[in-house]
Amino acid sequence: MAIVDVKTEITGNVWKIVSKPGDEIPEDEPLMILESMKMEIPVGAPEDGVVTEILVNEGDTVTEGTVVARIEAS
Amino acid sequence: MKRLLIANRGEIACRIAASARRHAIDSVAVYSEADANSLHVEVADSAVAIGPAPARESYLVIDKLLDAARSAGADAVHPGYGFLSENAQFARAVEAAGLIWVGPTPESIETMGDKDRARELAQAAGVPIAGGSRAISAESMDELTATAEQVGFPLLVKAAAGGGGIGMRRVDDPSKLADVVEATRSMAGKAFGNDSVFLERFIANARHIEVQVFGDGQGHAIHLGERDCSVQRRYQKVIEESPAPGLPAHVRERMCDAAVALTKAQRYRGAGTIEFIVDAESFEFFFLEMNTRIQVEHPVTELVTGTDLVGMQLTLARGDELPLEPVVFTGHAIECRLYAENPKKHFFPSPGPLTMLQFPTGLPGIRIDTGFRQGDEVSMHYDPMIAKLIAHGTDRPQALERMAHLLKNIELRGIATNLEFLHATLEHDAFKQGGVSTAFIDTYGKAIVKAL
Numbered sequence: 001m002a003i004v005d006v007k008t009e010i011t012g013n014v015w016k017i018v019s020k021p022g023d024e025i026p027e028d029e030p031l032m033i034l035e036s037m038k039m040e041i042p043v044g045a046p047e048d049g050v051v052t053e054i055l056v057n058e059g060d061t062v063t064e065g066t067v068v069a070r071i072e073a074s
Numbered sequence: 075m076k077r078l079l080i081a082n083r084g085e086i087a088c089r090i091a092a093s094a095r096r097h098a099i100d101s102v103a104v105y106s107e108a109d110a111n112s113l114h115v116e117v118a119d120s121a122v123a124i125g126p127a128p129a130r131e132s133y134l135v136i137d138k139l140l141d142a143a144r145s146a147g148a149d150a151v152h153p154g155y156g157f158l159s160e161n162a163q164f165a166r167a168v169e170a171a172g173l174i175w176v177g178p179t180p181e182s183i184e185t186m187g188d189k190d191r192a193r194e195l196a197q198a199a200g201v202p203i204a205g206g207s208r209a210i211s212a213e214s215m216d217e218l219t220a221t222a223e224q225v226g227f228p229l230l231v232k233a234a235a236g237g238g239g240i241g242m243r244r245v246d247d248p249s250k251l252a253d254v255v256e257a258t259r260s261m262a263g264k265a266f267g268n269d270s271v272f273l274e275r276f277i278a279n280a281r282h283i284e285v286q287v288f289g290d291g292q293g294h295a296i297h298l299g300e301r302d303c304s305v306q307r308r309y310q311k312v313i314e315e316s317p318a319p320g321l322p323a324h325v326r327e328r329m330c331d332a333a334v335a336l337t338k339a340q341r342y343r344g345a346g347t348i349e350f351i352v353d354a355e356s357f358e359f360f361f362l363e364m365n366t367r368i369q370v371e372h373p374v375t376e377l378v379t380g381t382d383l384v385g386m387q388l389t390l391a392r393g394d395e396l397p398l399e400p401v402v403f404t405g406h407a408i409e410c411r412l413y414a415e416n417p418k419k420h421f422f423p424s425p426g427p428l429t430m431l432q433f434p435t436g437l438p439g440i441r442i443d444t445g446f447r448q449g450d451e452v453s454m455h456y457d458p459m460i461a462k463l464i465a466h467g468t469d470r471p472q473a474l475e476r477m478a479h480l481l482k483n484i485e486l487r488g489i490a491t492n493l494e495f496l497h498a499t500l501e502h503d504a505f506k507q508g509g510v511s512t513a514f515i516d517t518y519g520k521a522i523v524k525a526l
Contacts, residue, residue, distance in 0.1 A: 010422045011454055013128075018264045033265060037414065037423040037458040038156075039308070040265075 004046055006069040012036025014060045014068070023051045024074075031069050034062065049073040075099055075150045075174055075392035079143040080118065081164075082154030083133060084445035085462060086368070087114035090152050093384040099392075102146040104139060106132035108453045113445050122146050127455045133157045136164050140171050150174035150391060152384075156457065159367040160187055176391040178343045178366045179291075185340065186364040189234070189272070196361040199339040201332040204351060204360035205275035209234050210255070221273060222251055228276040231255055233262035233269075241265065242309075244276055279354040279511045282306065282362075283318050284347050285333035286375045288386060288398060291343030296398045297330040298375050298383075305499065307421055307515040312492070313499065314371040315408040316378050319470060319508025325357045336364065344390055345372070345383050354511045370411070370462070373441060377407035377466040406473040407466045410481070410500075414458040416490035417523045425454035429488035437483075439466040439476045452489060460491065470508065474500055498522045 015035035019025060030042035031051065049071035056068045077100040080087045091101040091114070103118035108127035115121045122142035125132040132138065134157060143151060151168045153159035153176070162180040169175050177183070186192045193203050205225040210218065222229060222245075231254050233241030241262045245254050255271060263269030281304040289295040302318035303311045317326070333348040347369045349362040372383050379401045390396045416424045431448040434440075444461035446452065452460060463480055467473035481497040502518060504510050 009419060011425055012423065013454075016265050018261065030261070036454045037425060037452075037456060039310075039423055039458070041422060 002073045003052060004049065004071050004073050005067045006031060006043060006046060006071060008034060008043055008062050008066050008068055009064060010034060010036050010041055011063045012041065012061070014056050014058050014062060015040060017054060017056075017058055019051050019054070019069075021051050021053060025049060025051055025071065031071075032056070043068060045071055047071075047073050075388065077102060077146065077148045078150045078152055078176070078388070079104065079139070079146060079148035079173075080114070080152050080154065081133070081139050082152075082157055082159075083109055083112065083114050083456065085114075085443045085459070086154040086370075086445075088117050088445050089443055090154060090384055091118050093382055093388060094152075096382070096385060097388050099150075099388065102142070102148050104133070104142050106455075108451075108455055112450070113447055120146055127453065129157065129455060136161075136167050139164075140167060143168075143171070143173060148173065150176055152176040152387070153367065155367050155370055160365070162187065174391050176344070176387050178289075178346065182340055182342055183366045186346075186366050189363070192363060193361065195340065196336055196364075199332075199336040201336050201348075201361045202359060204277070204362075205229075207273040209270040209272050211270045215255075218252065218255060219248070222248065225273045225275050228278070230274045230276045231258045231271055232274055233258055233266060233271055235266035235268040235270075236262060241271075277351055277353055277360075279513070280304075281318070281352040281354050281509070282311075282349065282512055283321065283329065283352045283359070284349040284369075285330050286369070286372070286383070287333050287337040287342070287346050287348060288383070289337045289342035289344065289346070290390065290396055290398055291341060293338055293341045294398050295334050295337035295342060296400060297334050297337075298379050298381065298401050299403055300326060300329060301371055301374050302509075303371060304510055304512050305505070305514050306512055307519065311371065311411065312413075312515070313408065313410050313496070313505075314374050315406065315470075315473070316374045317403070317406065321352075321509075322357060325352075325359065329359055332359075332361075336361075344387050345369075354509065370459075371409050373443060373462060373464045374407045374409045377441065377464060378403050378405060380404065405466055405468045406470040407464060408470075408473045408477050410463045410477060410496045411459055411492075412461045412463055412484075412496070413492045414452040414460055414489050415492055417492055417495040417519075417526065418490070421492070423454065423458050424490040425452050425458075426489040427451050428460070428486065430485055431460075431488075432485040433461070434480065434483040437476065437480055439473070440464070440480050441466075460486075463496075474506070494526050495522060498526060
């Protein structure tokens with residue numbers, strides 16, 4: 001079982017975190033939603049798996065490439 | 075009206091200040107910490123700081139805006155678009171403070187902001203509405219299948235509190251409905267704190283065409299023609315034009331009549347836009363919603379009608395006689411929205427410094443509305459629009475040609491933008507032919523981006 005980093009593709013603020021460690025999450029389902037330039041950009045699971053860590057809090061600013069969560073791929 | 079507070083930022087704040095000046099009204103800008111050196115602050119007659127960069131701590135705080143109006147001695151407030159422009163509570167607070175609200179009544183804002191009530195009013199005014207349901211809450215889940223059959227497939231499941239494409243899913247197959255509704259409710263509950271959803275008929279080959287209206291608040295109203303805003307991505311408009319290419323004259327007339335009827339029915343005051351979904355083949359049209367504010371793309375209408383819509387808003391708000399007469403339409407206008415976004419990366423936002431920003435000057439039929447200068451920073455806190463590029467010509471080919479020439483001659487460096495994407499779209503055969511549907515970018519966008 002590989003642990004996979006979930007990275008952001010944009011600079012923005014963490015608006016809502018909609019998953020927690022232990023959640024089973026299918027590929028592309030949002031783990032959290034970022035807000036940048038008035039747009040809500042979901043950060044999706046890179047593949048099917050279980051959330052192991054959420055590394056940011058709501059309100060945090062993230063830049064492109066920040067690792068915001070990890071999942072254990074199934 | 076002597077002094078107008080502009081409760082907004084960016085190009086629209088600059089635009090409103092310009093109209094205020096033409097009517098001998100002083101303008102007062104407001105600005106967040108991120109905007110202290112912004113163009114809208116420079117062009118206004120005075121300016122008041124209203125707090126930190128995040129909009130919810132500055133541009134969205136009613137008390138701060140009212141304090142700013144008071145301290146600057148303003149007697150009127152123009153909300154622009156976005157932010158608090160369709161917030162009835164703000165409109166009420168402005169009027170309660172004894173100031174003039176440059177916009178429709180708070181009741182109009184409220185009615186049109188409520189999807190169910192807006193649809194009812196439209197129907198009562200004889201405006202066709204597409205199949206759709208009322209909001210579905212946890213209690214009404216039992217009726218889901220019956221409701222869906224009434225609406226018809228394919229349909230969209232939409233989060234009542236959603237927007238910009240978030241919390242919206244298409245369902246083609248009735249057997250998938252319950253799962254999608256459940257998933258949308260769960261997501262909407264977590265994201266928006268409101269898990270009610272509604273169903274709406276999905277029209278596969280749809281165009282988005284809207285009608286600009288203006289009412290005097292006494293029951294008189296006119297239309298200023300239509301705008302075709304079908305070129306969108308993620309439900310954000312990218313290119314708008316007027317008139318709508320290939321729209322039969324009798325359909326246009328019926329749409330404009332319907333829009334005027336709905337405007338009159340509510341004794342609407344000021345500028346408004348009635349959005350329709352139009353079937354690209356049959357030209358059947360359906361009411362989508364009414365926006366109770368000045369619209370981003372209003373310059374397209376101004377160029378084909380020779381009007382100043384913001385000026386008309388100000389004139390009406392200060393109580394001048396405003397005889398509404400049918401307008402005369404000349405030529406064709408098109409607007410391209412220049413966005414700080416990266417077409418090569420799913421059009422994601424790309425904030426940052428505009429190390430170079432040069433627009434050509436003196437081109438015929440060209441208007442550029444922007445809130446940025448070379449060296450300015452496009453902030454991640456606000457919307458990604460850098461400028462509205464607008465071209466007018468005697469006909470569509472000339473307007474497109476003028477726009478293409480403008481796009482080629484803009485010099486911009488520092489961040490990723492959609493400038494080249496816009497240019498490639500103008501050159502695309504389907505777009506050149508005219509009358510594309512809202513699926514244009516989904517259908518051709520990838521190929522266009524690949525060829526950049």
